[in-house]
Amino acid sequence: MAGIKRLVLDVLKPHYPLVLEFACALSELNGVAGVNLSLYEVDQETENVKITIEGDELNYEEIKRVINELGAVIHSIDEVVAGKRIVEEVETHQD
Amino acid sequence: MAGIKRLVLDVLKPHYPLVLEFACALSELNGVAGVNLSLYEVDQETENVKITIEGDELNYEEIKRVINELGAVIHSIDEVVAGKRIVEEVETHQD
Amino acid sequence: MAGIKRLVLDVLKPHYPLVLEFACALSELNGVAGVNLSLYEVDQETENVKITIEGDELNYEEIKRVINELGAVIHSIDEVVAGKRIVEEVETHQD
Amino acid sequence: MAGIKRLVLDVLKPHYPLVLEFACALSELNGVAGVNLSLYEVDQETENVKITIEGDELNYEEIKRVINELGAVIHSIDEVVAGKRIVEEVETHQD
Amino acid sequence: MAGIKRLVLDVLKPHYPLVLEFACALSELNGVAGVNLSLYEVDQETENVKITIEGDELNYEEIKRVINELGAVIHSIDEVVAGKRIVEEVETHQD
Amino acid sequence: MAGIKRLVLDVLKPHYPLVLEFACALSELNGVAGVNLSLYEVDQETENVKITIEGDELNYEEIKRVINELGAVIHSIDEVVAGKRIVEEVETHQD
Amino acid sequence: MAGIKRLVLDVLKPHYPLVLEFACALSELNGVAGVNLSLYEVDQETENVKITIEGDELNYEEIKRVINELGAVIHSIDEVVAGKRIVEEVETHQD
Numbered sequence: 001m002a003g004i005k006r007l008v009l010d011v012l013k014p015h016y017p018l019v020l021e022f023a024c025a026l027s028e029l030n031g032v033a034g035v036n037l038s039l040y041e042v043d044q045e046t047e048n049v050k051i052t053i054e055g056d057e058l059n060y061e062e063i064k065r066v067i068n069e070l071g072a073v074i075h076s077i078d079e080v081v082a083g084k085r086i087v088e089e090v091e092t093h094q095d
Numbered sequence: 096m097a098g099i100k101r102l103v104l105d106v107l108k109p110h111y112p113l114v115l116e117f118a119c120a121l122s123e124l125n126g127v128a129g130v131n132l133s134l135y136e137v138d139q140e141t142e143n144v145k146i147t148i149e150g151d152e153l154n155y156e157e158i159k160r161v162i163n164e165l166g167a168v169i170h171s172i173d174e175v176v177a178g179k180r181i182v183e184e185v186e187t188h189q190d
Numbered sequence: 191m192a193g194i195k196r197l198v199l200d201v202l203k204p205h206y207p208l209v210l211e212f213a214c215a216l217s218e219l220n221g222v223a224g225v226n227l228s229l230y231e232v233d234q235e236t237e238n239v240k241i242t243i244e245g246d247e248l249n250y251e252e253i254k255r256v257i258n259e260l261g262a263v264i265h266s267i268d269e270v271v272a273g274k275r276i277v278e279e280v281e282t283h284q285d
Numbered sequence: 286m287a288g289i290k291r292l293v294l295d296v297l298k299p300h301y302p303l304v305l306e307f308a309c310a311l312s313e314l315n316g317v318a319g320v321n322l323s324l325y326e327v328d329q330e331t332e333n334v335k336i337t338i339e340g341d342e343l344n345y346e347e348i349k350r351v352i353n354e355l356g357a358v359i360h361s362i363d364e365v366v367a368g369k370r371i372v373e374e375v376e377t378h379q380d
Numbered sequence: 381m382a383g384i385k386r387l388v389l390d391v392l393k394p395h396y397p398l399v400l401e402f403a404c405a406l407s408e409l410n411g412v413a414g415v416n417l418s419l420y421e422v423d424q425e426t427e428n429v430k431i432t433i434e435g436d437e438l439n440y441e442e443i444k445r446v447i448n449e450l451g452a453v454i455h456s457i458d459e460v461v462a463g464k465r466i467v468e469e470v471e472t473h474q475d
Numbered sequence: 476m477a478g479i480k481r482l483v484l485d486v487l488k489p490h491y492p493l494v495l496e497f498a499c500a501l502s503e504l505n506g507v508a509g510v511n512l513s514l515y516e517v518d519q520e521t522e523n524v525k526i527t528i529e530g531d532e533l534n535y536e537e538i539k540r541v542i543n544e545l546g547a548v549i550h551s552i553d554e555v556v557a558g559k560r561i562v563e564e565v566e567t568h569q570d
Numbered sequence: 571m572a573g574i575k576r577l578v579l580d581v582l583k584p585h586y587p588l589v590l591e592f593a594c595a596l597s598e599l600n601g602v603a604g605v606n607l608s609l610y611e612v613d614q615e616t617e618n619v620k621i622t623i624e625g626d627e628l629n630y631e632e633i634k635r636v637i638n639e640l641g642a643v644i645h646s647i648d649e650v651v652a653g654k655r656i657v658e659e660v661e662t663h664q665d
Contacts, residue, residue: 020099023178024177034180034182035178036183050184050190050378053182076189077208077209079227081226083224084217084223087243089242092198093268095240103375113345115289119288121367122367129370131364132366133364134361134567145374145380171379173378188229188230194400195414250400268418269418270400270416277415283458283620291565305552305555312559318560319556319558320557320562321562321564323554323564323663327551384594456612457589458609459606461593464603465604467624469606469608469622470578470649474580494650495574495647498651508653509652509656510651510653511649511650513659527660
């Protein structure tokens with residue numbers, strides 16, 4: 001099955017709801033095999049989390065809607081993998 | 096089986112009870128396959144431990160209750176993984 | 191099957207269309223098994239992405255055409271692998 | 286089999302008995318599958334060793350007794366793993 | 381089959397022909413299983429590429445001829461592996 | 476089979492006999508499966524080598540005797556592994 | 571089969587003959603399974619290469635003779651592995 005197989009998102013959220021709620025809501029979407037949320041910056045009112053989603057035919061619009069409905073915003077799409085199999089980024093001398 | 100598959104918690108505890116008691120109490124909860132406790136900062140009265148819990152349908156409220164009953168508090172949820180399989184965080188150029 | 195098996199491209203694109211559209215368009219080309227797009231620099235009007243494409247008998251001209259049609263340009267070809275199997279770059283003392 | 290599966294201990298010992306004796310004595314305890322002792326600091330009268338013990342249902346009190354009987358003291362329990370399987374500590378952005 | 385199994389070459393080339401042409405020409409030589417070309421320095425008129433070639437009974441003279449015919453020169457042979465199987469360089473304290 | 480499974484020794488030796496003679500003599504001892512000798516410091520009269528020995532029921536006294544008979548001395552035992560299987564040292568935040 | 575299974579040599583050679591000739595000559599010796607030559611320093615008249623040889627019952631005297639006959643000299647034996655199986659050097663806190 002082709003389509004989007006991995007998305008890495010930089011997301012800004014308020015402290016509540018907890019990352020647990022994001023993880024559960026996202027893991028129940030169509031095509032999602034698993035979700036990883038990592039906290040990487042905590043401010044007084046907000047926190048930055050990096051969300052890695054893997055699966056088949058991931059639907060970005062639906063993912064974005066779930067994130068927004070929980071009160072958070074996507075800052076950037078840091079990585080996207082599409083196709084028949086997952087391809088990892090290759091380290092080069094230009095990095 | 097879906098639900099939460101991994102939790103990484105930053106916990107502040109007094110020196111007693113020992114990390115051993117936390118490990119045993121947490122490993123006996125429903126759905127828990129294994130628990131790792133690592134000491135990473137020791138102060139005069141307290142110590143910081145990083146708790147990594149893996150399993151199926153982990154119950155955060157129950158985990159939190161056990162930690163609190165042993166006299167410790169959760170400072171932050173540093174990582175959560177949910178879904179049908181464990182997805183690791185992917186390193187990106189934005190890290 | 192011989193031919194080009196991997197291409198790593200340094201690409202400059204405007205913010206829109208999103209990397210998602212590049213990923214999907216490229217993953218549908220002949221011979222492409224998978225595509226990875228990583229964001230590594232964001233400026234006010236543009237962003238730099240590193241595109242890693244793997245497959246069999248990759249067609250560079252077609253790939254270039256798709257990238258250009260989406261409004262982006264290839265800055266450099268940072269790595270190319272060709273032959274019957276993928277050969278990784280070997281680290282040497284001259285690096 | 287549940288219970289404690291790994292213990293990492295920071296131990297202060299006199300130069301004699303040698304680490305070999307600690308290794309042999311600990312490896313003969315119930316449930317111990319293997320023991321690793323690494324020297325990491327040598328002072329005039331004493332040395333610090335890191336002891337990693339793996340097995341099933343490790344008995345901390347027995348382990349501590351053996352270490353004390355050989356004239357050494359446990360400074361801290363740096364890691365403990367419990368449950369049905371070994372869970373490794375996960376690296377996070379908060380480390 | 382014995383003979384040369386891997387060659388790592390430091391090559392200086394003009395910007396054209398593209399690395400793609402080198403990759404394709406080299407991958408068609410006798411005994412070549414795969415070729416990796418990595419860009420590691422770009423100057424105004426020229427670029428430095430590291431070429432890793434793997435296969436059986438690689439013919440250095442033929443490889444050199446192809447590289448020269450495309451207008452490039454070999455600066456140095458940074459690694460060579462020969463024999464019945466590939467042996468990797470071992471890291472030592474003298475590195 | 477239990478007993479000592481790995482020994483890592485810091486050894487000071489004169490330039491002759493060569494490390495080759497140490498390797499061969501040690502590899503012929505009872506229980507020894509393999510020996511690794513790495514040079515890590517060379518002085519005018521002496522050199523420091525790190526000797527890693529793996530096997531079953533390694534006999535430290537015999538190993539020490541062989542090393543001494545070849546004119547070298549053991550400075551320290553840097554690691555010892557004992558038990559039914561090899562346990563690796565685990566990296567912790569206290570390292 | 572016991573005996574020497576790996577040798578890592580620090581060798582000084584003139585620019586000619588090329589490393590290719592050393593690789594081929596060494597790979598044809600009795601017991602040699604594979605040879606890796608890495609260039610790590612180039613001077614005006616000479617170059618330093620690190621030679622890693624793996625196999626069974628490697629004959630150091632024969633290897634040395636071949637290297638000398640090609641006009642090069644062995645500076646040091648940086649690693650030697652002997653026994654029934656290859657044992658890797660273990661990293662310790664004393665490194």
